[in-house]
Amino acid sequence: MIKTKFLTRTGIGSRKSILAGLAIAGAMGFSVSAPAIAQYRNEIRNDMSRCSSGSGPAVMVTVDGIKVSQGNLRIQTYRATSGEWLKKGKWLSRIDVPAKAGTMTFCLPVPAPGTYGVAVRHDLNGNGDTDIMSDGGAMSNNPSINIFNLGKPSYSKVGVPVGKSVKSIRVEMKYM
Known part of the structure; x- marks a missing residue:
């Protein structure tokens, strides 16, 4: 419960933050692969x-x-x-x-x-x-x-x- 609240409040692990991270990685020229x-x-x-x-x-x-x-x-x-x-x-x-x-x-x-x-x-x-x-x-x-x-x-x-x-x-x- 605490972990969930922390993730929700900070935005860490949210779909939006993950997509933003992937977009930044792509813009920086890093290749991002599908999960293994x-x-x-x-x-x-x-x-x-x-x-x-x-x-x-x-x-x-x-x-x-x-x-x-x-x-x-x-x-x-x-x-x-x-x-x-x-x-x-x-x-x-x-x-x-x-x-x-x-x-x-x-x-x-x-x-x-x-x-x-x-x-x-x-x-x-x-x-x-x-x-x-x-x-x-x-x-x-x-x-x-x-x-x-x-x-x-x-x-x-x-x-x-x-x-x-x-x-x-x-x-x-x-x-x-």
């Missing part, structure tokens, strides 16, 4: 129109070898850097859909041209947990995945350069 949290953890739907001609930047991912039509498929994009690839909470966008046996295609917009990695997981029983002995997985560039690297190849093996347009890739699901 807005960059990550974007749950999106599979909107294929975002991968149509003239769209981008985006990654169009075709997933081959989906074993069965049960459980859920999760597709996530990451920046292909040592600090972000497969790090908890560092995924940029995510699509969760019911799995369909065979091949499925997804459109994952990315924030800007750069190098990105894509991770796919088939949660066969739909429990939300990774069950190493039953769930399937795939990654951009189809790197070798085995029990010794715990399915986490280096960001340098999965990095896909994405320009201003749509980059198409194919990944092959692997199951134990």
Whole structure:
């Protein structure tokens, strides 16, 4: 309550003062970016129109070898850097859909041209947990995945350069 009264009386933290601060920073030539949290953890739907001609930047991912039509498929994009690839909470966008046996295609917009990695997981029983002995997985560039690297190849093996347009890739699901 005291903190709220202080902020209200002083104007610190008010929308008006924040906007004024951003305007001053811009006028002084400082770049002001969106809050870091807005960059990550974007749950999106599979909107294929975002991968149509003239769209981008985006990654169009075709997933081959989906074993069965049960459980859920999760597709996530990451920046292909040592600090972000497969790090908890560092995924940029995510699509969760019911799995369909065979091949499925997804459109994952990315924030800007750069190098990105894509991770796919088939949660066969739909429990939300990774069950190493039953769930399937795939990654951009189809790197070798085995029990010794715990399915986490280096960001340098999965990095896909994405320009201003749509980059198409194919990944092959692997199951134990």
